[in-house]
Amino acid sequence: MIRAEHIIKSFDGRTVLNDISVEFKTGCTNLIIGRSGSGKTVLLKTLVGLHEPDEGSVWYDETNYTQLGFMERKAIRKDIGMIFQGGALLDSSTVEENIKLPLDLFTEQSEEEKMERVNFCLKRVRLENANHLYPAELSGGMIKRVAIARAIVMNPRYLFCDEPNSGLDPQTSIVIDNLIHEITKEYNITTIINTHDMNSVMEIGEKIVYIHEGHKWWEGTKEDILHAENRELNDFVFASAMAKRAKGM
Amino acid sequence: MLKFFELIGRYFLLMGKVFSRPEKFSIYRRRIVYEMEAIGIDSIGLTAIISIFIGAVITLQMCINLESPFIPQSLIGYATRETMILEFSSTVVALILSGKVGSAIASEIGTMRITEQIDALEIMGINSASYLILPKIVAAVFFFPLLTILSIGIGIVGGYLIAIATGIMIPSNYIEGILIDFRPYSITYSLIKSAVFAFIITSISAFFGYYAKGNSLEVGKASTRAVVAGSVVIMIFNLILTQILLI
Ligand SMILES: Nc1ncnc2c1ncn2[C@@H]1O[C@H](COP(=O)(O)OP(=O)(O)O)[C@@H](O)[C@H]1O
Ligand SMILES: [Mg+2]
Numbered sequence: 001m002i003r004a005e006h007i008i009k010s011f012d013g014r015t016v017l018n019d020i021s022v023e024f025k026t027g028c029t030n031l032i033i034g035r036s037g038s039g040k041t042v043l044l045k046t047l048v049g050l051h052e053p054d055e056g057s058v059w060y061d062e063t064n065y066t067q068l069g070f071m072e073r074k075a076i077r078k079d080i081g082m083i084f085q086g087g088a089l090l091d092s093s094t095v096e097e098n099i100k101l102p103l104d105l106f107t108e109q110s111e112e113e114k115m116e117r118v119n120f121c122l123k124r125v126r127l128e129n130a131n132h133l134y135p136a137e138l139s140g141g142m143i144k145r146v147a148i149a150r151a152i153v154m155n156p157r158y159l160f161c162d163e164p165n166s167g168l169d170p171q172t173s174i175v176i177d178n179l180i181h182e183i184t185k186e187y188n189i190t191t192i193i194n195t196h197d198m199n200s201v202m203e204i205g206e207k208i209v210y211i212h213e214g215h216k217w218w219e220g221t222k223e224d225i226l227h228a229e230n231r232e233l234n235d236f237v238f239a240s241a242m243a244k245r246a247k248g249m
Numbered sequence: 250m251l252k253f254f255e256l257i258g259r260y261f262l263l264m265g266k267v268f269s270r271p272e273k274f275s276i277y278r279r280r281i282v283y284e285m286e287a288i289g290i291d292s293i294g295l296t297a298i299i300s301i302f303i304g305a306v307i308t309l310q311m312c313i314n315l316e317s318p319f320i321p322q323s324l325i326g327y328a329t330r331e332t333m334i335l336e337f338s339s340t341v342v343a344l345i346l347s348g349k350v351g352s353a354i355a356s357e358i359g360t361m362r363i364t365e366q367i368d369a370l371e372i373m374g375i376n377s378a379s380y381l382i383l384p385k386i387v388a389a390v391f392f393f394p395l396l397t398i399l400s401i402g403i404g405i406v407g408g409y410l411i412a413i414a415t416g417i418m419i420p421s422n423y424i425e426g427i428l429i430d431f432r433p434y435s436i437t438y439s440l441i442k443s444a445v446f447a448f449i450i451t452s453i454s455a456f457f458g459y460y461a462k463g464n465s466l467e468v469g470k471a472s473t474r475a476v477v478a479g480s481v482v483i484m485i486f487n488l489i490l491t492q493i494l495l496i
Contacts, residue, residue: 045368048372050368050371050372070270073374074374077372077373077374078374080372082368082369082372084365084368084369085365086364086365088364088365088366088368088369089366089369090361090366090369090370091360091361091364091366092283101373101375102373102374104273104275104276105272105273105276105373105374105375106373106374150369154373
């Protein structure tokens, strides 16, 4: 479980997150949705500690993460996996090296054990025989898969995904969404996903939080979302023609 | 002015981060070897080409300017050697490499910043500043003195070759000249300077890259700023070190 309490964050005097309180459940795919520029990435990065909140606190289960020092955070960070919007794979390392890096740095495993784990993760994301390719040689979907493999290599308890299917075609998007959903269930991870894709919401959304201009506007389940009485949210949800048709508007 | 001090403050904070809480040594060893290749080995060609031409030009200039029956020709070899050792090889090579190595480091780290690769390292619990920057500093501080020695040697050879090729002076006089009054301390001085310059180039370029934000255009600007700032600081330290070490 991850909980944000009254998070306020501003850059150069401009408030980007305004008093956000929300709880994300263990073993669920929690979705943060909202338009581009609404503050989703900043919220996600504040939750993991890449940004410090100006006010408020972030809780990982019963630990107040915001108050921890560098070394204590480091211990929690080993339980965190994150998938960045562009993949953020290290350009100068191969797929294999990218995934193996956390193992190299933080475990005392032998080379064979590490390779076994790397190959297991690659297999889990259905990407075999790509071990020695460089990120520049991968397609968008493959990059996302490697990013997922790297995020799960240390058996995280928390998984953060920033627009995991941005830039992917609809079919690949569904594959990636489902992969994240399966992994969440398989290992009982607390997963938080940023997205502006309504397909993801309907496909894998369990808990959904709608952010609008830095405010939490609405939260609920995907069953509720189609019947919510919230104009801003409805505009967002029914922006696509297909969604409108589904509701019979 | 306030901005300037803020910049310097942030630079020292970053250096504090670079030298604190390093990760496992075995990881660093691998990265240092990699950086030696990227920063050092790949700069050998450029250093050699520039040094051979400069050595030749210095010799030619000396020949033209010192053309007098009262000045022994061997002085030309001596002057070429001293110029290479005292000033050219450490300072000018550092300035040239700050264009090549410095801009490469700033754009590499800047790109890693804007594509969130640095965030990805931080999330894994890695001290990104130390992991990315320390191997570059170590590799450069170790390798730049070697490049300086190479440059001195090649520059002196350049002068000899031009003497043979143009016949402007008698080559044996040149050889005699480069052996006159040799002080090993000059070499030490030159090596100390190049090690300091190596630190300046790598750390300043890494600093500008590390705090890049925005898009690829901004990375380009950061890389230009890195080269300019690096060059200015090198000139300042050149003065300071000469004062301290030679006088
Ligand atoms: N590091 C930063 N410095 C200043 N402003 C930022 C920074 N990161 C994000 N912002 C601003 O915060 C707002 C929300 O951005 P973001 O969270 O990236 O939106 P999105 O919902 O598309 O992920 C944007 O207006 C952006 O300009
Ligand atoms: Mg975003």
